[in-house]
Amino acid sequence: MMQLQSMQRKGGHYLWWPFTQHSLVPEDQITVIDARVGDNFMIYKNANDSDIIMPQFDACASWWTQGPDLALQLELARQVSYASGRFGHVMLPENVYEPALQCAEFLIESIGKDWASRVYYSDNGSTAVEIAIKMAFRKYLHDHQLVTETDSCKNVLCLKVLALRGSYHGDTLGAQDAQAPSAYTGFLQQPWYEGRGLFLDPPHVFMHNRKWHIDIPKSYIELNKSMTSVVKLSFQARSELFDKGRDSSELAALYKEFIRTNMCACVENCEHLAALIIEPVIHGAGGMTLIDPLFQRILVNECKRKKIPVIFDEVFAGCWRLGVQTCIQHLGCTPDIGCYSKLLTGGVVPLAVTLASSGIFESFKGDSKLLALLHGHSYSGHAIGCQAALTALQWLSDPNTNPNLLSSTMTLAELWDPARVSELSAHPEVQRVIALGTVFALELKASASESGYGSLLSRGIVQALREDQVYTRPLGNVIYFMCGPTTPPATCTKLLDKLSRQLDVFTARKHANANHACG
């Protein structure tokens, strides 16, 4: 108990937690983690004045990084030990060593199959995105004959990204500038932020009242009122959304018109859209919103037509997070550049890769070092991370070791029981739910003042879930569960049942408060 109390006190004293308002974290609510065992934290608790250690399901998948069941966790520990003993770290430029090479080879042959030819290593999603943007811009300048402009001309070139409102690409300035304004980019957060993009409002998809709906922004409707009256905006099954047959629908035509109109306006304004960057299928940190895959596919194809390099930021979505090895499988189109991190190492150490096509790579060749991509980090391609990544990716991509992997489709089995998901979508306090791959998310109905990233509305439910051995951390009024690609579906079902119970408590308390207020 002494140790527990001292760790809580010291943690609150020395650490500065990311994304955390310290004023809102009472000391006794700090979680003391003694170990992790597969999907579970083992946490210290003080119950009835005695020290206990109990499991708590890590429903944040340790900030979206975790893949392993216990068997893979132990295998990763072995591989990390091996690489640490043999290599420690050896520097990458102009060198080659087994873990960095084998990991690169595996990535090119799997995620990068048929489009990528090179692997650029860095340390996290944000740096992978900064690298991707630099790559895309160079390729754009090449393809549009802007490389040889004189320096004075370069100064007036306005290069922008094309991106979607609500997408998140990391917290370093270059990655931030590629994002639309949000809670993360305010003046008090980074006064240098400027939002250098054409940011389009994407159509959102969600389940409500047992049906899937597409929410089309007003601006689309204003563009073509006659068309919007005929398009189909609801579905019985999620799978219909991913059906490539939709490419010839009226909705596809509307999307195309919206995208072209906005891109043209930008070009008329003398701005160069020099890269498309998207989070495929789900916007993660932006609130776990599902974007219509049809819209993203059309956007990619439009950009390819105009020789605008396409970046898939799969830092969150890739490596089995959304039920597939890469969302290329969901979208049915390939990028020129792809960013991967988080689950890449199975969830043990930081490592990121930016995959690039040969066309991207060639645009950095020349007779001078100054033309090379002059971006790097000392631990680029560190042996420990590469060894872990190779092990985790092979393990998770093999039906013999990943019990959830269906060899027929090479997708994960449905982890979130559809009947329960449907049931939750009809709960009176629920605005929307989504479920795909290892992710389930639920947005609570909220007034304007209670919604958004700063919202504390879900705090009671989150606290109760933690007491009920489920560790969650909300995104404002959005509560999400994230499991590993190997988590048994039965475990996910238990999570949904626990949430359902807490929602009922939340509802009852709300009504009681309302009655109390009336009385």
Add this chain to the structure above:
Amino acid sequence: MMQLQSMQRKGGHYLWWPFTQHSLVPEDQITVIDARVGDNFMIYKNANDSDIIMPQFDACASWWTQGPDLALQLELARQVSYASGRFGHVMLPENVYEPALQCAEFLIESIGKDWASRVYYSDNGSTAVEIAIKMAFRKYLHDHQLVTETDSCKNVLCLKVLALRGSYHGDTLGAQDAQAPSAYTGFLQQPWYEGRGLFLDPPHVFMHNRKWHIDIPKSYIELNKSMTSVVKLSFQARSELFDKGRDSSELAALYKEFIRTNMCACVENCEHLAALIIEPVIHGAGGMTLIDPLFQRILVNECKRKKIPVIFDEVFAGCWRLGVQTCIQHLGCTPDIGCYSKLLTGGVVPLAVTLASSGIFESFKGDSKLLALLHGHSYSGHAIGCQAALTALQWLSDPNTNPNLLSSTMTLAELWDPARVSELSAHPEVQRVIALGTVFALELKASASESGYGSLLSRGIVQALREDQVYTRPLGNVIYFMCGPTTPPATCTKLLDKLSRQLDVFTARKHANANHACG
């Protein structure tokens, strides 16, 4: 041999090396690294048609990260294994676990002693700097009553950093914008770069012809011609540079005048200098230039007087790299924010910390999550990195385990034999040398077209050193050696002797070419 050839070919096929012009790397010059043993790579070589593995001293300290001798390397492997097995990774916000806590506590009690109160974890130097800038700006806005400005006012506030020309702070855009224009920031590298700072030319220090010299930029001399004629600009011993008695010298007065004049001009221009960021003592990637510590101390004190938060970017210089645990010891003044990475984990996995004073921390407190520092990376404070950092820092800071550490001064013994350094400084092909802590650097004399980061002048020497079992990688026409804090001085002496021999070969070849050209 098959394996060697296949690794060279595959490495050149799949990898995209950072900071490398692939066109300039022939396949047979790719180094194949089989393992690392303490300070040495073990490399595959093909000699007389047979496969051999031979040691090559890693004189880049694997891109400036390495600390361990073989004993520490093995201990780090054990600790990494332990943390990997016990924790894998567990997320940080609102949580506490032993490695993250103990590492933070150690840092606050050592590097942060008497000034820092909080540890913010991230993944590499660049992210540590982005975080530091966000911290500094918030504190500045608080201290200068600018937080409560309305949004429209905020849009016209021009916040800049004060920084030194030639300093390097990382490759993500926020870190880049805090640097003066350089080879790393050109339009083709990142079209969004803008250099948002007042960049001062610092006085450089170097040894030439057996004496230490201070090179004062012209702009200082123009400022006060009468004074510049009387200041003392050369020294016999490096230690004189670090003598605090210089604070009352004429040179100190000149520095102060220069700094104040430039800062005033900025303020008159309605620009806010909202942070000072420096690499203490040596500019690393900028070409291994030693900056007069007197100048940096005066700069820090001027900023503190004006309530401008001070950032020490010790990513390269900290953690024993320059012979001391922190360059605070060299400069004799403390920052508000400090950035550490590279050697932090002893050189095994990426991890970075941004240390902050309590004043900095408090400026993010409030009743809303939106006021918190909303910057983070999934692996922030990952257990494996923290465990390695704790182990490495304790090991290197203990005279019982670090054979080079002098317990009397808590500095490293002189690693680079002063007589040999002096000798090299008098070589006819040498422009300058510096030696401090684990770093020795030598700049070759070069014409304008042969100098700078893109220079290939040193290529022959570097290649010959690699053949002679010393792995180096130059910064243009600057050749440097970097060892670990535990490397025996006798090993360093051998490196200098090898360099000396190659310099003679270089000189002889140059003369032969000149004679050939004449004839």
